Amino acid sequence: MKAVASDSAIVLVVDDSPESLGMLNIALNNAGLMVLVALNGAQALSIIERITPDVVLLDGIMPEMDGFDTCRAIKQKLPNIPVIFMTGLTDSEYVIKGFEVGGVDYVTKPIVPDEVLARIRVHTQNAKLTQSAQAALDxxxxxxxxxxxxxxxxxxxxxxxxxxxxxxxxxxxxxxxxxxxxxxxxxxxxxxxxxxxxxxxxxxxxxxxxxxxxxxxxxxxxTPKKTKTAEALQQELPLTKREAQVLYWVSFGKTNWEVAQILDMSPRTVNKHLEQVFKKMGVDNRTAAAAISIRILESDEEAVG
Missing domain, CATH: 3.30.450.20 (PAS domain)
Structure with missing residues (x-):
């Protein structure tokens, strides 16, 4: 479903009376609202498949698919949209039924345009606040x-x-x-x-x-991740500064010769440091030691995200 990009509210008016539709179309357009019209429930459902209105004005009594069934169907597709019933029936049974199927309000016919506009303003604003609150919760x-x-x-x-x-x-x-x-x-x-x-x-x-x-x-x-150094390994593991430095470069896949060049020591010294690293970490080989080192270096210390 596509929402029309417009600063004004989009109102879908559903009524089987062309006269009522014409009167409401003029009144709502004059108030700066975008008006969509449907003569029956089926047309209304077809419209909301393509455009998402901000509020629906719905006649309660229509042939074939009445307003109550239409409201149920609308709510299945757009559960948060406010539906205002229009009815010439003041019997409380119909008013209650309108609320039971998901209506938020009702106005009685003959329609008073100013009253309808006031109801639309209130319910569209409430719907926007609800959507914002829901998004914040999400x-x-x-x-x-x-x-x-x-x-x-x-x-x-x-x-x-x-x-x-x-x-x-x-x-x-x-x-x-x-x-x-x-x-x-x-x-x-x-x-x-x-x-x-x-x-x-x-x-x-x-x-x-x-x-x-x-x-x-x-x-x-x-917060961008900070690149960890050998100091992080020394803080987390029972290693000396030099042992932590050796393990740091081993975790990047460096050979003993490469580590020796980086740290300005002999490959033999690197190997001796690694022997102590394995012993202190309780592992048997450089692969296991590197795996532990990588977990420490890549652990998430982001404050946010």
């Missing part, structure tokens, strides 16, 4: 935030708030700096390369994570 365990096209913050996951609160000790200032850097990056239209946020400690990278709606962008924060 990304809750990640370092993702949502911005407008100019980089202004709209929402951020708890992980992002915690991170930004820790940057330079001034969260409002940090968000302002991030927005100033994001705006030109987003405006250039090519986010294939990450945005470097090097003025923070630790330095960060911002990756484009996709679109959320027509005018909202998702951004993911990542």
């Amino acid at each position: 990304y809750a365990g990640q370092y993702v935030f949502c911005v407008s096209n100019d980089g202004a913050l709209e929402w951020a996951t708890p992980h992002v708030h915690e991170l930004v609160d820790s940057l330079n000790g001034d969260a409002p200032c940090a968000w302002e700096q991030i927005q100033q850097l994001l705006a030109p990056w987003l405006a250039q239209g090519d986010q294939s390369q990450p945005l470097e946020l090097t003025n923070f400690e630790p330095p960060l990278q911002a990756y484009f994570a996709g679109e959320h709606g027509s005018n909202h962008l998702l951004v993911r924060l990542v």
Whole structure:
């Protein structure tokens, strides 16, 4: 299903009365809304296969497929879309039935355009807030935030708030700096390369994570991995500085001769260091020692991602 790129709400009006459709089409268009019309449930379902409306105005009583069955079918495809029933029946049984099948509100005929417009504004806004909240929950365990096209913050996951609160000790200032850097990056239209946020400690990278709606962008924060050195091996393993250096280069597949050239020692000395490394690590050969070393060197120490 394709969402039409438009700043105005898209309203799908479903009614078997051409007169009602014509009146609502004029009133909603005059209010700046984009209007789609369907004379029956089947047409409505065909439309939402191609275009996703923001709200549906649905006649409750129609021949063949009535509004209640149509609402059920719409909700199966678009569970979060608000459906407002239009009905000339004030009997509470029909009102209750409309809510039971997924309707969020109802208006009675004859339709009062200003009332319908007020209901549309309320329910489309509520739907957008719900979608944003749902998206925030979906990304809750990640370092993702949502911005407008100019980089202004709209929402951020708890992980992002915690991170930004820790940057330079001034969260409002940090968000302002991030927005100033994001705006030109987003405006250039090519986010294939990450945005470097090097003025923070630790330095960060911002990756484009996709679109959320027509005018909202998702951004993911990542701390670039630091290249570990032999010191990391010495901290994790019971090795001397020189033994850790030898193991470090062995983990890169270097031969004893190559390690000797790098560390300015003889191959015989390298071999003696390796004997001590194997003994201290409780392994029998360089392959096993290198495997442990690689796990330490490649262990994830990213703060975010």
